[in-house]
Amino acid sequence: ETGVTQSPTHLIKTRGQQVTLRCSSQSGHNTVSWYQQALGQGPQFIFQYYREEENGRGNFPPRFSGLQFPNYSSELNVNALELDDSALYLCASSFGGLGQETQYFGPGTRLLVL
Amino acid sequence: DAKTTQPPSMDCAEGRAANLPCNHSTISGNEYVYWYRQIHSQGPQYIIHGLKNNETNEMASLIITEDRKSSTLILPHATLRDTAVYYCIVRVGLNYGGSQGNLIFGKGTKLSVKP
Numbered sequence: 086e087t088g089v090t091q092s093p094t095h096l097i098k099t100r101g102q103q104v105t106l107r108c109s110s111q112s113g114h115n116t117v118s119w120y121q122q123a124l125g126q127g128p129q130f131i132f133q134y135y136r137e138e139e140n141g142r143g144n145f146p147p148r149f150s151g152l153q154f155p156n157y158s159s160e161l162n163v164n165a166l167e168l169d170d171s172a173l174y175l176c177a178s179s180f181g182g183l184g185q186e187t188q189y190f191g192p193g194t195r196l197l198v199l
Numbered sequence: 200d201a202k203t204t205q206p207p208s209m210d211c212a213e214g215r216a217a218n219l220p221c222n223h224s225t226i227s228g229n230e231y232v233y234w235y236r237q238i239h240s241q242g243p244q245y246i247i248h249g250l251k252n253n254e255t256n257e258m259a260s261l262i263i264t265e266d267r268k269s270s271t272l273i274l275p276h277a278t279l280r281d282t283a284v285y286y287c288i289v290r291v292g293l294n295y296g297g298s299q300g301n302l303i304f305g306k307g308t309k310l311s312v313k314p
Contacts, residue, residue, distance in 0.1 A: 089242075118301060127201070127286060127304030128243065141301060175242050177302075187233075188302060190242035 087112050089178050089191035097197045098166050106161045106194045110178030116140070117159040118188055119151060122173040134159055171198045201305030202226065202289045208309045211281075217274040219308050221287030224268045231290050232263060233302065234272045236283040236310075243286065243304075246272065277312045284309050 090109045098104050110117050116135045120128035130143035134153035148164040157178070163170055173195050177188035204222040211217040223232065231250050235243040247254055247261045249270075254261045260273040274281055286307040 120302075120304075127306055128302070130301035130303065133301060143301065173240070177242075187245055187248065189245055190235075192242045193240075195240075 089176060089189055091174075091176055091191040091194050093194060094192070095195045095197075097199065099199050100166055100168060102166050102198075103162065103164045104166060104196060106163075106174050106176075106196070108159045108161070108176035108178075108191060110157045110159070110176075111189055114178035114180045114189075115157050116179045116181065116186070117153055117157065118177045118179070119159070119161045120175040120177065121145070121170075122175060122193070123169075124172070128173075128175055131161070166198045168198050171196060201303050202230075203287045203305055205285070205287055205305060205308045207306065208311070210311050210313060211274075211277045213279060213312055213314050214276055217277040217281065217310060217312070219272040219274075219285050219287075219310065220269065221272070222269045223287070223289045226267050226289050232261065232267075232270050233288040233290055234259070234261065235286045235288065235302075235304075236281075237286070237307070238280075238283045246285075277310075279312050279314065282310060282312045 089111050092107045118133040119131040122128040131145050132142040133140045137153045150162045153159045173193045175193045177190045179186040179188045231248050233248040234246040237243045247259050249261045263270045284307040288302050
C-alpha cells in the first residue's frame with residue numbers, strides 16, 4: 086500500500102510569483118485535505134476536496150485554490166505569493182468525505198518565499 | 200481555535216511510560232479525541248483516536264475519562280524515537296458538507312525522551 090506522497094519536497098519562490106504543489110493520496114482514499122504549517126505553529130486547515138469538489142475551507146484568501154483529479158490526486162495553487170506564505174504545506178488523505186475518517190499525512194512541501 | 204489544552208512540554212526517561220494529558224472540557228457528544236505526533240519537520244503521524252471507551256493499538260493507549268472532559272495518551276515504553284510534538288485534537292464525527300471534517304491543531308506537547 087502506497088502512502089501519501091507530495092512534490093516537490095522544497096521550493097523557493099519570490100514574492101508575487103505563483104506556485105503549484107502536488108499530492109498523491111494513499112491507495113483507496115478519495116479525500117484530500119491541505120494544511121499550512123508556519124514555523125513553530127500547528128498545521129492550519131486550508132481546504133478539503135472530496136470526489137473532485139471542494140468540501141470545506143478554512144480562513145484562507147481566494148488566492149489559495151485547489152483541484153482534485155479523477156484519480157484523487159490533488160494540487161494546491163497559490164497566486165501572488167507573499168512572504169508570510171513561507172511554510173510547510175501538508176496534504177492528508179482519507180476515505181469517505183464524511184469527516185470522521187482518519188486523515189493520513191504526507192511528508193510536506195517546504196516553501197520559502199523571498 | 201483548538202478545543203484542547205495540553206502542557207507545552209514534558210520530559211520522559213527512555214524505557215519508561217510517557218503519559219501525555221489533554222483537557223477538552225467543552226467536548227460534544229459526537230466528537231472524537233484524536234492524537235497525532237510530529238517528528239521534527241515531518242508530516243504529522245496518526246497515533247490513535249477514541250470516542251468514549253479506552254483504546255489501545257500497537258503504538259499507544261488512549262484513556263478517556265468517564266465525563267469525556269480529559270484524556271491521556273500513554274506510550275508504554277518510550278524510546279528516543281518518540282521525541283516529537285504530540286497533538287490532541289477534538290473532532291466532530293460526521294460532516295454533512297461543511298468544514299467540520301478538518302483537524303484543528305493547537306500547539307501540542309513537545310515530548311523529550313532522554314537516555
